[in-house]
Amino acid sequence: MRSFTYARAATAQDALDACTGETRYLGGGTNLVDLMRLGVETPGKLVDVTRLPHDAIEHRPDGGVLIGAAVRNSDLAADPGVRERFPVLSEALLAGASGQIRNQATVGGNLLQRTRCAYFQDVSKPCNKRAPGSGCPAIEGEHHNLAVLGASPSCVATHPSDMAVALSLLDARVRVRRRDGEDVVALDSLYRDPGDDPSRDTTLDPGDLITGVEIPGPAGMPAKYRKVRERASFAFALVSVAGGIDVRDGRIHDSRIALGGVAHRPWRARRAEDVLRGAPATEESLRRAAATELERAEPLRDNGYKVSLAANLIVAVLGDLIGGRS
Amino acid sequence: MESADSGAPVTRADITLTVNGDLLRIDVDTRSSLLDVLREGLGLTGAKKGCDHGQCGACTVLADGRRVNACLLLAVAADGLEVTTVEGLADGDVLSPVQEAFLGRDAYQCGYCTPGQLCSATAVLDEAARGWPSAVTADVADAPDLDDAEIRERMSGNLCRCGAYVNIVAAVREAASPEPVQEVVR
Ligand SMILES: Cc1cc2nc3c(=O)[nH]c(=O)nc-3n(C[C@H](O)[C@H](O)[C@H](O)COP(=O)(O)OP(=O)(O)OC[C@H]3O[C@@H](n4cnc5c(N)ncnc54)[C@H](O)[C@@H]3O)c2cc1C
Numbered sequence: 411m412r413s414f415t416y417a418r419a420a421t422a423q424d425a426l427d428a429c430t431g432e433t434r435y436l437g438g439g440t441n442l443v444d445l446m447r448l449g450v451e452t453p454g455k456l457v458d459v460t461r462l463p464h465d466a467i468e469h470r471p472d473g474g475v476l477i478g479a480a481v482r483n484s485d486l487a488a489d490p491g492v493r494e495r496f497p498v499l500s501e502a503l504l505a506g507a508s509g510q511i512r513n514q515a516t517v518g519g520n521l522l523q524r525t526r527c528a529y530f531q532d533v534s535k536p537c538n539k540r541a542p543g544s545g546c547p548a549i550e551g552e553h554h555n556l557a558v559l560g561a562s563p564s565c566v567a568t569h570p571s572d573m574a575v576a577l578s579l580l581d582a583r584v585r586v587r588r589r590d591g592e593d594v595v596a597l598d599s600l601y602r603d604p605g606d607d608p609s610r611d612t613t614l615d616p617g618d619l620i621t622g623v624e625i626p627g628p629a630g631m632p633a634k635y636r637k638v639r640e641r642a643s644f645a646f647a648l649v650s651v652a653g654g655i656d657v658r659d660g661r662i663h664d665s666r667i668a669l670g671g672v673a674h675r676p677w678r679a680r681r682a683e684d685v686l687r688g689a690p691a692t693e694e695s696l697r698r699a700a701a702t703e704l705e706r707a708e709p710l711r712d713n714g715y716k717v718s719l720a721a722n723l724i725v726a727v728l729g730d731l732i733g734g735r736s
Numbered sequence: 737m738e739s740a741d742s743g744a745p746v747t748r749a750d751i752t753l754t755v756n757g758d759l760l761r762i763d764v765d766t767r768s769s770l771l772d773v774l775r776e777g778l779g780l781t782g783a784k785k786g787c788d789h790g791q792c793g794a795c796t797v798l799a800d801g802r803r804v805n806a807c808l809l810l811a812v813a814a815d816g817l818e819v820t821t822v823e824g825l826a827d828g829d830v831l832s833p834v835q836e837a838f839l840g841r842d843a844y845q846c847g848y849c850t851p852g853q854l855c856s857a858t859a860v861l862d863e864a865a866r867g868w869p870s871a872v873t874a875d876v877a878d879a880p881d882l883d884d885a886e887i888r889e890r891m892s893g894n895l896c897r898c899g900a901y902v903n904i905v906a907a908v909r910e911a912a913s914p915e916p917v918q919e920v921v922r
Pocket residue numbers: 434435436437438439440441442443444459479483505506507508511514515516517518519520521522523524570571572573618619620621644645646647789790791
């Protein structure tokens with residue numbers, strides 16, 4: 411591992427000031443330290459942002475919640491107010507990683523964790539995300555767990571976060587401290603499709619500091635997170651779904667759906683949601699909605715199973731909610 | 737930390753750790769993991785380096801009472817924490833309830849994963865006592881009892897290459913229940 415200096419920020423301004431050139435912010439380090447050990451990340455300086463005062467979960471009178479970026483994943487999952495009012499968020503967090511990792515991982519770091527694409531993690535291989543212009547070996551190579559939606563000829567990586575999928579369903583906004591002031595970014599605008607610049611996972615600029623995440627209020631409908639993986643626990647998603655549905659008198663009044671494991675970003679399935687609004691609460695409607703969303707899927711040689719898996723998961727999660735079987 | 741008055745970049749740091757009750761001041765390379773400091777620096781070789789990537793749990797220790805993977809925690813970032821390793825679980829010669837249960841249930845074969853399993857299980861009991869749910873809890877608003885499904889899920893960050901899982905689950909269940917499940921035979 412390359413040598414680096416270490417500084418601990420006491421305020422957001424400290425962190426921004428300390429962030430020069432080859433600096434990375436250090437959250438729990440569960441992704442960054444791993445990538446440094448692999449040689450994928452080679453910062454000359456780490457600025458530890460875990461002791462910033464953004465470490466509280468603040469439930470607001472308007473029903474919203476403000477979650478500090480330094481809050482640990484396990485504390486967020488265990489927060490009584492979150493479990494009561496945003497259970498889909500607890501479920502997604504608890505579906506991720508292990509008890510040990512969740513104790514270390516921060517909310518800010520979870521949002522900005524890098525893809526688990528094996529070529530990205532192997533510095534002996536080309537990878538447009540790690541070494542722009544070097545190519546994407548995954549497209550012809552090992553891609554059974556990579557993207558089927560929104561990918562590009564430059565990169566077919568997926569975003570690995572479970573938490574971000576639930577946050578997408580909850581219309582979360584990310585608070586960012588930039589050199590030129592504060593900003594609030596909708597979660598869906600934080601992430602991006604790879605296009606011809608997969609080196610950027612998000613729309614943030616280097617040095618931008620995430621200070622927190624705000625959820626405007628409960629989804630207003632029952633919602634559930636379900637994750638399919640290659641073993642029962644402690645594995646990344648093949649496909650996951652955060653789904654919510656509001657049925658009134660046999661009709662679907664509203665629905666929210668976000669998919670994980672299928673794209674470079676948590677994938678908010680707005681086309682499916684549009685199909686569902688006003689439709690009868692039947693399995694046929696769910697099937698049609700899922701098919702409409704996945705029409706755009708462009709599976710590779712070995713990941714076509716994700717298209718049917720995602721469709722089946724949408725139908726299963728929403729169907730269970732309609733049937734009161736969650 | 738960083739040198740205020742320039743010169744060469746400072747890539748070492750003086751940190752304070754309380755390890756198994758002893759307050760220590762240690763000079764570390766900023767690159768050192770807590771695991772390497774414990775094992776190489778302090779000779780506490782209980783915590784194991786199975787993967788060095790957070791994937792196996794062999795390096796699990798308690799930091800301020802919470803289980804963490806010491807391989808992914810930079811020592812410099814652990815400055816000020818109270819660390820308990822497997823060497824610190826017992827009270828002198830008196831084993832902790834989790835250690836007793838592992839012994840009684842024969843919850844290991846080669847023993848390589850055991851220090852991590854013991855620290856992790858100790859924290860699992862504490863998390864359950866605080867009412868934390870898990871991924872298999874039907875309603876996350878509930879504080880579930882530690883049945884076998886809950887134990888398996890909560891211990892899933894600790895792999896055992898020998899496959900001693902059945903006895904590990906039994907040991908954690910025994911440590912979790914206030915009265916012994918059955919007569920313990922040594
Ligand atoms: C074995 C293993 C299994 C895992 N399984 C899962 C899983 O199933 N599901 C899942 O969702 N995740 C999983 N993870 C990933 C885990 O959730 C992430 O590693 C963790 O959430 C990252 O948080 P951190 O605080 O440790 O981030 P760090 O590693 O500290 O940082 C990650 C990135 O975020 C940046 N950063 C951190 N904080 C800020 C901030 N406030 N502002 C701006 N930038 C910041 C860092 O510079 C770095 O680039 C797994 C990880 C491991 C090691």
